[in-house]
Amino acid sequence: MTLLRVEDLHTHFIARNLDNEIQVAKALNGVSFSLDAGRILGLVGETGAGKSLTATSIMGLLRPPARIMGGRALFQGQDLLAMPDDDLNALRGRDIALVVQSPKSSLDPLSRIGDQLIRIRRAHRGGSVAEARDKAIAMLGSLGIPDPARRMRAWPHELSGGMAQRVLIALALMNEPQLLIADEPTTGLDVTVQAQILDLLRDLVRRTGIGAMIITHDLGVVAHYCDEMAVMYAGAIVESGPVRQVFRRPTHPYTVNLIGATPERLRLGATRTVGGPPPNLRALPPGCPYQDRCPQAGADCTTIPPDVALGEGHVARCHRVAA
Numbered sequence: 001m002t003l004l005r006v007e008d009l010h011t012h013f014i015a016r017n018l019d020n021e022i023q024v025a026k027a028l029n030g031v032s033f034s035l036d037a038g039r040i041l042g043l044v045g046e047t048g049a050g051k052s053l054t055a056t057s058i059m060g061l062l063r064p065p066a067r068i069m070g071g072r073a074l075f076q077g078q079d080l081l082a083m084p085d086d087d088l089n090a091l092r093g094r095d096i097a098l099v100v101q102s103p104k105s106s107l108d109p110l111s112r113i114g115d116q117l118i119r120i121r122r123a124h125r126g127g128s129v130a131e132a133r134d135k136a137i138a139m140l141g142s143l144g145i146p147d148p149a150r151r152m153r154a155w156p157h158e159l160s161g162g163m164a165q166r167v168l169i170a171l172a173l174m175n176e177p178q179l180l181i182a183d184e185p186t187t188g189l190d191v192t193v194q195a196q197i198l199d200l201l202r203d204l205v206r207r208t209g210i211g212a213m214i215i216t217h218d219l220g221v222v223a224h225y226c227d228e229m230a231v232m233y234a235g236a237i238v239e240s241g242p243v244r245q246v247f248r249r250p251t252h253p254y255t256v257n258l259i260g261a262t263p264e265r266l267r268l269g270a271t272r273t274v275g276g277p278p279p280n281l282r283a284l285p286p287g288c289p290y291q292d293r294c295p296q297a298g299a300d301c302t303t304i305p306p307d308v309a310l311g312e313g314h315v316a317r318c319h320r321v322a323a
């Protein structure tokens with residue numbers, strides 16, 4: 001069952017420069033993907049590709065000068081982008097939860113973590129403080145936090161990075177969401193803690209059947225924990241499909257470049273194919289966003305490439321593949 005379907009999402013940053021000229025940075029340029037219940041989707045791409053912006057656009061958390069210019073984000077069939085603010089607020093934190101990229105700064109420094117957990121539960125689900133407290137303690141325990149009842153009284157500044165990340169995940173899960181979006185949930189944590197947290201997330205998805213999207217620039221995380229993947233470049237998905245298929249047969253030249261650079265493939269003799277500067281979102285060429293860095297670019301790349309189906313849900317957006 002499709003839980004989330006994002007269709008042709010465009011988000012721009014529109015601002016005036018010092019000369020009062022309007023400047024448009026086209027940060028998302030037609031992002032489309034879908035996520036089924038019970039599955040984990042990995043969204044990958046280099047820094048600035050638009051991964052976090054995709055999440056905040058879907059969640060209705062954009063701030064000016066960012067503006068959604070078009071597209072739909074259907075959650076259980078309802079378009080989040082067209083929903084009245086009150087309805088979206090009710091969904092967010094309850095049916096859809098986002099774990100943001102910087103854990104420390106997103107905990108309320110002035111509240112004990114137990115109070116934060118209790119508050120989010122009661123804001124969306126009501127019930128007594130005692131019920132919410134029991135739920136919170138159980139949640140911390142299920143996330144592998146030792147002595148959870150005592151931890152409820154901790155302040156955010158007392159937590160290690162790994163602990164803060166678990167608390168954020170606990171906050172996201174307190175209302176039993178259907179969809180969890182986790183933005184770099186383990187970046188900066190040591191590998192042991194990273195594996196613990198990702199194991200927990202995977203178990204949760206398998207046990208409860210929720211859908212999860214993990215945003216990461218770590219292909220190892222995608223290979224080990226995700227079912228599907230979507231590769232993002234300059235605000236567009238250039239390749240997507242089941243993780244096995246995409247790793248076995250990376251097809252878009254950008255994916256080839258990205259996957260070619262992983263240690264496993266380097267051992268197999270693959271090399272990085274191109275370098276070059278990151279794309280300028282204020283002056284993207286028409287057509288394929290990767291054309292300036294692509295070793296296979298040709299004259300036809302100035303028109304938007306088709307999404308070419310490669311079988312078993314594997315799709316690449318590239319003229320060379322189509323040819």
Ligand SMILES: Nc1ncnc2c1ncn2[C@@H]1O[C@H](COP(=O)(O)OP(=O)(O)OP(=O)(O)O)[C@@H](O)[C@H]1O
Binds near residue numbers: 101
């Ligand atoms: N106020 C702004 N004005 C113009 N462009 C902006 C603004 N804020 C962000 N951007 C651009 O939006 C693009 C998308 O940013 P986003 O944070 O989604 O990247 P990301 O893929 O999450 O990267 P990272 O891996 O570093 O987290 C970036 O290229 C960034 O430069």
Ligand SMILES: [Mg+2]
Binds near residue numbers: 051052053101183
């Ligand atoms: Mg980001």
